[in-house]
Amino acid sequence: MMNLQQHHLPLQKYMALMDLQERNERLFYKLLIDNVEELLPIVYTPTVGEACQKYGSIFRRPQGLFISLKEKGKILEVLKNWPERSIQVIVVTDGERILGLGDLGCQGMGIPVGKLALYTALGGVRPSACLPVTIDVGTNNEQLLKDEFYIGLRQKRATGQEYDDLLNEFMCAVKQNFGEKVLIQFEDFANHNAFSLLAKYGTTHLVFNDDIQGTAAVVLAGVVAALKILGGILVDHTFLFLGAGEAGTGIAELIALEMSKQAKAPVEETRKKIWLVDSKGLIVSSRKDTLQHFKKPWAHEHEPVKDLLNAVKAIKPTILIGSSGVGRTFTKEVIEAVSSFNERPVIMALSNPTSQSECTAEEAYTWSKGKAIFASGSPFGPVRYNGKDFVPGQANNAYIFPGFGLGLVISGTIRVHDEMLLAAAEGLAGQVTEENIEKGLIYPPFQNIRKISAHIAAKVAAKAYDLGLASRLPRPDNLVKYAESCMYSPLYRNYR
Numbered sequence: 001m002m003n004l005q006q007h008h009l010p011l012q013k014y015m016a017l018m019d020l021q022e023r024n025e026r027l028f029y030k031l032l033i034d035n036v037e038e039l040l041p042i043v044y045t046p047t048v049g050e051a052c053q054k055y056g057s058i059f060r061r062p063q064g065l066f067i068s069l070k071e072k073g074k075i076l077e078v079l080k081n082w083p084e085r086s087i088q089v090i091v092v093t094d095g096e097r098i099l100g101l102g103d104l105g106c107q108g109m110g111i112p113v114g115k116l117a118l119y120t121a122l123g124g125v126r127p128s129a130c131l132p133v134t135i136d137v138g139t140n141n142e143q144l145l146k147d148e149f150y151i152g153l154r155q156k157r158a159t160g161q162e163y164d165d166l167l168n169e170f171m172c173a174v175k176q177n178f179g180e181k182v183l184i185q186f187e188d189f190a191n192h193n194a195f196s197l198l199a200k201y202g203t204t205h206l207v208f209n210d211d212i213q214g215t216a217a218v219v220l221a222g223v224v225a226a227l228k229i230l231g232g233i234l235v236d237h238t239f240l241f242l243g244a245g246e247a248g249t250g251i252a253e254l255i256a257l258e259m260s261k262q263a264k265a266p267v268e269e270t271r272k273k274i275w276l277v278d279s280k281g282l283i284v285s286s287r288k289d290t291l292q293h294f295k296k297p298w299a300h301e302h303e304p305v306k307d308l309l310n311a312v313k314a315i316k317p318t319i320l321i322g323s324s325g326v327g328r329t330f331t332k333e334v335i336e337a338v339s340s341f342n343e344r345p346v347i348m349a350l351s352n353p354t355s356q357s358e359c360t361a362e363e364a365y366t367w368s369k370g371k372a373i374f375a376s377g378s379p380f381g382p383v384r385y386n387g388k389d390f391v392p393g394q395a396n397n398a399y400i401f402p403g404f405g406l407g408l409v410i411s412g413t414i415r416v417h418d419e420m421l422l423a424a425a426e427g428l429a430g431q432v433t434e435e436n437i438e439k440g441l442i443y444p445p446f447q448n449i450r451k452i453s454a455h456i457a458a459k460v461a462a463k464a465y466d467l468g469l470a471s472r473l474p475r476p477d478n479l480v481k482y483a484e485s486c487m488y489s490p491l492y493r494n495y496r
């Protein structure tokens with residue numbers, strides 16, 4: 001830690017940590033687990049975003065497995081080259097929507113590598129069972145195509161049949177090489193591929209889209225915890241999203257599902273409590289013909305509204321969620337408006353990294369005059385306002401995917417089901433203590449994340465057993481203890 005702390009720039013710390021991961025993996029995980037709050041912003045958002053942007057120029061040794069269009073027809077052979085045989089979790093990206101930073105091509109590899117480091121440190125999946133993959137189908141990022149240090153294919157992105165065929169070959173080869181119980185986590189695909197990949201492979205493979213499903217579970221958990229402050233049940237609240245893509249519509253759908261279960265009402269009804277704004281304004285029924293399929297369920301009856309501020313005034317949300325990927329879009333006027341009709345407005349600025357956050361913690365507390373219950377995708381430090389300290393929460397899918405994946409792996413689950421996402425959200429919300437709530441925190445500190453992950457894993461595994469989707473038999477009596485017993489710890493063994 002002293003060595004790391006001598007570096008002043010976060011990117012230098014990132015490089016030092018990646019070197020350590022390469023040199024002494026066990027020590028890397030020991031450090032990450034023992035100093036999770038200090039090191040998470042380095043191996044993960046926001047610094048991993050900068051690392052991906054500069055990946056070519058800071059490149060030292062390859063991490064993960066790159067599969068490019070040139071490997072078409074040989075992907076099985078490529079997978080066989082990976083030295084580890086017992087893979088349990090693959091995180092795969094094609095680099096087209098890296099955080100809120102856009103298309104970074106195969107420099108997006110930093111994301112699967114970082115996510116899998118968290119699978120191990122936060123969720124206890126063995127490092128050797130984790131495989132980061134980047135599918136290189138080119139990039140439409142002109143700057144990268146001209147960059148002499150760019151490490152990927154110098155061509156525009158393959159699309160259509162060529163893209164679909166490569167992805168299909170990859171998905172089939174994974175199953176053939178690693179078996180059907182390997183979890184494939186899709187990460188940071190652009191939404192025009194993300195939804196269709198999830199729908200296509202959800203019935204044949206164990207797949208999970210972190211941006212759509214993991215984010216949904218973490219936000220639902222935070223909202224459920226916030227109800228302890230706000231009062232009422234989910235259907236008593238009105239939600240407004242800025243951003244109607246993977247994160248926005250994924251969260252909206254899971255919240256509507258939970259509302260419908262709680263209120264015993266059809267999901268078509270509970271969806272009406274949720275509104276979304278995209279780059280063209282509020283999603284309303286008069287726009288239905290021109291909307292992408294994932295937006296259509298949210299096209300409610302309303303006159304057109306052209307921007308967020310007017311949408312806030314018209315819809316009067318109790319909960320405002322930013323999932324646009326565009327920084328500083330929760331302006332002073334927006335936060336003042338939402339605070340004018342709420343005693344305690346919930347404001348979540350989910351977009352990553354910090355530069356893309358819809359507002360800062362300081363802005364949320366100051367502009368709401370200390371009323372906001374605030375959480376953000378990338379971390380912000382505590383804020384002092386009016387002589388009082390406010391501690392923001394981190395609404396990031398990192399709370400969910402490590403425990404969620406662990407739950408699937410330890411139960412030998414063969415398919416992901418929405419009920420498991422609800423179970424994961426319940427598991428996380430259940431870990432928020434009275435003490436957290438008193439401080440205005442709707443997420444527990446990351447300090448306790450391995451315990452939290454074990455509880456999430458137990459909930460997910462229990463649901464998988466209940467649904468008959470778990471293949472590891474017999475079902476353990478105490479799933480929390482079992483999950484803990486399965487977790488990797490970076491201990492040195494005593495040799496005889």
Ligand SMILES: NC(=O)C1=CN([C@@H]2O[C@H](COP(=O)(O)OP(=O)(O)OC[C@H]3O[C@@H](n4cnc5c(N)ncnc54)[C@H](OP(=O)(O)O)[C@@H]3O)[C@@H](O)[C@H]2O)C=CC1
Binds near residue numbers: 248323324397398
């Ligand atoms: N905290 C967390 O755990 C997570 C955070 N995220 C973050 O969420 C962000 C979005 O990700 P994702 O949903 O996958 O991205 P998508 O590209 O799928 O969706 C982005 C949405 O934002 C809308 N949008 C873009 N610019 C504006 C604007 N100026 N005003 C209003 N709406 C706008 C887009 O509109 P249109 O459809 O019209 O183009 C689209 O609906 C990213 O920054 C990502 O880092 C994502 C996953 C997890």
Ligand SMILES: CC(=O)C(=O)O
Binds near residue numbers: 045099351352377396
């Ligand atoms: C956190 C995350 O998955 C994202 O920003 O894409």
Ligand SMILES: [Mg+2]
Binds near residue numbers: 099187188210211
């Ligand atoms: Mg992501």
